[in-house]
Amino acid sequence: MPHSRHEPQATRTHRSEHPPVSTAQPIARTSPPPLIAKTPGAPVGAHIASFAYYLPEQVITNAELARLVDTSDEWILARTGIRSRRRAADTEATSDLAIAAARRALADARTDAAELDTILVATATPDSPVPAVACIVQAGLGAVNAAAMDIGAGCSGFLFALHTAACFTRAGAAQRILVLGAETLTRVTDYSDRRSCILFGDGAGAAIVTAHPEQRADNLGLELLYSQLGTDGEMADLIEIPAGGSRIPASEASIRDHGHFIRLDGQRVFKQAVRRMAEAAVDAMNALNLKPADIDWLLPHQANARIVVSVAEQTGIAPARAMLDMAETGNTSAASIPITLGRARDSGQLQPGQVVMMLAFGAGLTWACQVWRVCAPAN
Numbered sequence: 001m002p003h004s005r006h007e008p009q010a011t012r013t014h015r016s017e018h019p020p021v022s023t024a025q026p027i028a029r030t031s032p033p034p035l036i037a038k039t040p041g042a043p044v045g046a047h048i049a050s051f052a053y054y055l056p057e058q059v060i061t062n063a064e065l066a067r068l069v070d071t072s073d074e075w076i077l078a079r080t081g082i083r084s085r086r087r088a089a090d091t092e093a094t095s096d097l098a099i100a101a102a103r104r105a106l107a108d109a110r111t112d113a114a115e116l117d118t119i120l121v122a123t124a125t126p127d128s129p130v131p132a133v134a135c136i137v138q139a140g141l142g143a144v145n146a147a148a149m150d151i152g153a154g155c156s157g158f159l160f161a162l163h164t165a166a167c168f169t170r171a172g173a174a175q176r177i178l179v180l181g182a183e184t185l186t187r188v189t190d191y192s193d194r195r196s197c198i199l200f201g202d203g204a205g206a207a208i209v210t211a212h213p214e215q216r217a218d219n220l221g222l223e224l225l226y227s228q229l230g231t232d233g234e235m236a237d238l239i240e241i242p243a244g245g246s247r248i249p250a251s252e253a254s255i256r257d258h259g260h261f262i263r264l265d266g267q268r269v270f271k272q273a274v275r276r277m278a279e280a281a282v283d284a285m286n287a288l289n290l291k292p293a294d295i296d297w298l299l300p301h302q303a304n305a306r307i308v309v310s311v312a313e314q315t316g317i318a319p320a321r322a323m324l325d326m327a328e329t330g331n332t333s334a335a336s337i338p339i340t341l342g343r344a345r346d347s348g349q350l351q352p353g354q355v356v357m358m359l360a361f362g363a364g365l366t367w368a369c370q371v372w373r374v375c376a377p378a379n
């Protein structure tokens, strides 16, 4: 059997020899992190015309995991809120999930792939290191007029990609952007590590971002009111896939040491996730002059139900307004927010006029907060 994560491991990350930045003194910010905020008379200029998701068919239940590692359905459900997660078929790569979600979003927006000018894919699990998943998606959709690239910001990737798309539309650099969060995390999950293998699942979500409101037919749309990003690279080793890159290239040793799988320090990640997302939420409410009661839905990254509830409690937002959608999907990293958004629409939770706060946190460490208003279907 593979070894426990506590044994010495040759592929433990060997970071560069640069001296670490002292943490004795807090580092004063000289400029605010990237921010987009709506001010009176100044529209943000970014809308979601349609959104969709795709989940592969195969299911991994807690009971199946309990046959692989020393765990139980009761423990997993109580500690994470997860009952099962999806697994991509052997024939499905990340781009296949992304294309399936994208086709649904394009159909809902009555948009031909050739009308897209940009494709952004947020992923931590690309088909291969080169080329970018976005390029494979471009070809798969026949989006011949789109430039395509990937964005890597861990579980925060979808909001980082939406923020990038909003900057493009605001600048007039793009008109119709396909933004995707797509992951096949089960391919990088260590099914001998009970602390992490219980968490992750596969899936993809898509949004079509436009400069002006364009939602069609019976589509709900969203209008961006606020977006802010954050990063703390000093804590990069809390969530990592240490091998397979330039510091620890693939080798027999890296495979033996499970270096190609996700490792995480669950407890420290948990605390950072709650702290960073709660701070980001409060910053957003202050910037927009909103009270917790003004947030109709808190839509956080679906890492762990206890994290979501803690964030709600710390921000004063009623836990009943916090979307909990990990029970059948697990943590799908960059795909989790668009999957949750799509499932909330399908279940009738989203209504025109509502204010939705999205919160993300993930490897990097990275975090992000966006506030959107749900828009009525256009005629």
Ligand SMILES: CC(C)(COP(=O)(O)OP(=O)(O)OC[C@H]1O[C@@H](n2cnc3c(N)ncnc32)[C@H](O)[C@@H]1OP(=O)(O)O)[C@@H](O)C(=O)NCCC(=O)NCCS
Binding pocket: 070, 071, 072, 075, 076, 079, 080, 155, 194, 195, 196, 198, 199, 239, 264, 265, 266, 267, 269, 270, 273, 303, 304, 331, 361, 362, 363
């Ligand atoms: C991973 C996570 C679910 C673990 O839950 P936790 O409550 O923090 O559990 P701990 O790590 O404190 O472990 C508590 C005990 O349960 C045990 N345990 C850990 N995983 C277990 C499992 N799958 N089944 C049964 N027991 C388990 C531990 O060994 C420990 O036992 P000990 O006290 O005898 O040492 C939780 O920390 C978490 O969700 N973290 C953040 C999620 C994350 O990393 N997301 C990725 C990026 S967003």
